[in-house]
Amino acid sequence: MHIEEHRWYSPHLDREMALKVYGHWGSPYIVFPCSSGRYYDYEGMGMINAISRFINSGRIKLFCVDSIDSESWYNFNVSPAERNARHDDYDRYICREVVPFVRHHCRLPHDRIMTNGCSMGAYHALNFFLKHPDLFQGTIALSGLYRLDRFEFGISPEELSAVFFNSPLSYLATMTDPWYLEHYDCSDIIVCVGQGAWEEESVADTRHLDLIFRKKSIPAWVDFWGYDVNHDWPWWYRQMNYFLEHLCT
Numbered sequence: 399m400h401i402e403e404h405r406w407y408s409p410h411l412d413r414e415m416a417l418k419v420y421g422h423w424g425s426p427y428i429v430f431p432c433s434s435g436r437y438y439d440y441e442g443m444g445m446i447n448a449i450s451r452f453i454n455s456g457r458i459k460l461f462c463v464d465s466i467d468s469e470s471w472y473n474f475n476v477s478p479a480e481r482n483a484r485h486d487d488y489d490r491y492i493c494r495e496v497v498p499f500v501r502h503h504c505r506l507p508h509d510r511i512m513t514n515g516c517s518m519g520a521y522h523a524l525n526f527f528l529k530h531p532d533l534f535q536g537t538i539a540l541s542g543l544y545r546l547d548r549f550e551f552g553i554s555p556e557e558l559s560a561v562f563f564n565s566p567l568s569y570l571a572t573m574t575d576p577w578y579l580e581h582y583d584c585s586d587i588i589v590c591v592g593q594g595a596w597e598e599e600s601v602a603d604t605r606h607l608d609l610i611f612r613k614k615s616i617p618a619w620v621d622f623w624g625y626d627v628n629h630d631w632p633w634w635y636r637q638m639n640y641f642l643e644h645l646c647t
Contacts, residue, residue, distance in 0.1 A: 410490040421459035426504050429460050430522035434467040439567050448635035457646040461500050474552045478560040487497025512537035516634045537587030544603040544610035570610050587618035588641050
C-alpha cells in the first residue's frame with residue numbers, strides 16, 4: 399500500500415499539523431479521528447487494514463487528518479463561544495489548506511471530496527459536509543453525536559446559541575437556503591449507528607437527523623444496525639466495508 403505522511407505549519411491554527419495519505423488513486427476521502435484523536439489512529443486502530451482492498455485496488459484514497467478537539471469542543475476551561483471560535487479556525491484549516499492539498503495530490507482541481515469518521519469523527523464528517531457541500535460530495539458518518547448541547551461537550555441548552563452553526567441538528571432543522579438544499583440533493587449521505595452498547599445517545603441523534611432529512615426531502619441513507627452492534631471498531635470495520643461496497647460499484 400502506498401503511504402505518505404505530510405506536515406506543515408498551518409497559519410489558520412498557528413501550529414504544525416500533520417496528515418497521512420493511504421493509497422495511490424481513487425475517490426478521495428478526508429477522514430476525521432475520534433475524540434481528540436490523531437491522524438494515525440485509523441491505521442493504529444486497524445481500519446486501514448480492514449478496508450485495504452478498496453485502497454489497494456485504487457477505488458479510494460484516504461487523507462487522515464489530525465484533530466484539535468482538546469483545543470475546541472473538549473477544552474472545558476474556556477467558554478462555548480471561545481471553543482466555537484477555535485473550531486472555526488480548524489474549519490479554515492480543513493477547507494483552505496487540506497482541501498486544496500487533496501485536490502492537488504489527486505490531480506482533481508474541481509471535484510468534491512468525501513468525508514468519513516467514527517464517533518467524534520462522524521460529527522466532524524457530517525458537519526463539514528453539511529456546511530460546505532460545494533467542497534464535499536458526501537459523507538460516511540458512523541456512530542456520531544450531532545448536537546453540541548450534550549453533557550459530553552459541557553455546553554448547556556442555554557449556551558447553544560454560541561455554537562449553533564456547528565451543531566448539525568440545530569442549524570439543519572432551520573435550513574431553508576436553496577443553495578445548500580440543492581447541493582445536498584446531489585450528494586452521497588450515509589449515516590449509520592448500531593443499537594448496542596454505548597450507542598444510546600448516537601441512536602437518539604441519528605433518529606433526530608433522519609427525521610430532519612425526511613422533513614426536508616434530503617436524500618440520505620440512514621441505517622440503524624442491530625441491538626448487538628456496539629460503539630466499537632470491529633463493527634465500524636464491517637460498516638465501512640458494507641457502505642464502500644455500495645459506493646465503489
